Amino acid sequence: MKKGIIIVLLSVILSLIVVFVYNKITAPNVAYVDLGKLYSEFSLKKELEQKYKQTSELRKNILDSLRLQIQIKSKNSALKKNEKDQAELNLLKEQYYYKEQQFTEDNRVLSEKYNEQVLNQMNQYVMDFSKDKAYDFVFGANSSGSLMYASSAYDITEQVTNYINEKYQGVKK
Numbered sequence: 001m002k003k004g005i006i007i008v009l010l011s012v013i014l015s016l017i018v019v020f021v022y023n024k025i026t027a028p029n030v031a032y033v034d035l036g037k038l039y040s041e042f043s044l045k046k047e048l049e050q051k052y053k054q055t056s057e058l059r060k061n062i063l064d065s066l067r068l069q070i071q072i073k074s075k076n077s078a079l080k081k082n083e084k085d086q087a088e089l090n091l092l093k094e095q096y097y098y099k100e101q102q103f104t105e106d107n108r109v110l111s112e113k114y115n116e117q118v119l120n121q122m123n124q125y126v127m128d129f130s131k132d133k134a135y136d137f138v139f140g141a142n143s144s145g146s147l148m149y150a151s152s153a154y155d156i157t158e159q160v161t162n163y164i165n166e167k168y169q170g171v172k173k
Contacts, residue, residue, distance in 0.1 A: 034141050035140045048114040067096060
């Protein structure tokens with residue numbers, strides 16, 4: 001009787017060990033990344049941010065120079081009160097407002113371009129890192145639930161697409 005209990009106990013213990021080892025071996029390798037910290041500490045982002053500041057400052061200097069010309073012309077035309085000076089002042093004001101709008105739009109486009117460049121490169125590097133370190137999933141921690149990388153073995157997109165399309169076709173009928 002004692003031998004039977006010992007054999008059952010050893011079988012249970014051995015089974016638990018096998019299950020534990022199997023789960024450890026087959027469990028996906030999962031990690032997460034703090035996206036805010038990763039983004040703000042990415043060297044490419046810092047470099048492009050510096051380039052953006054330089055470009056923006058250069059544009060600001062051009063506008064400041066035009067603004068100064070307008071102020072000088074405005075004082076001169078107020079003293080002389082002739083039509084030629086007034087026309088030149090109006091032309092300078094038009095140039096200033098045009099440049100200001102152009103620079104504002106150019107700065108917006110440049111900022112978007114740099115941001116997209118940073119994000120694309122960052123995502124590629126996260127994917128490369130994940131593959132090199134054998135991670136199956138890398139989640140982006142930014143409270144949006146985004147996923148930075150996933151092994152294709154865990155991709156169920158096709159099955160989910162079929163499911164939701166079948167559900168949608170059922171609703172349309």
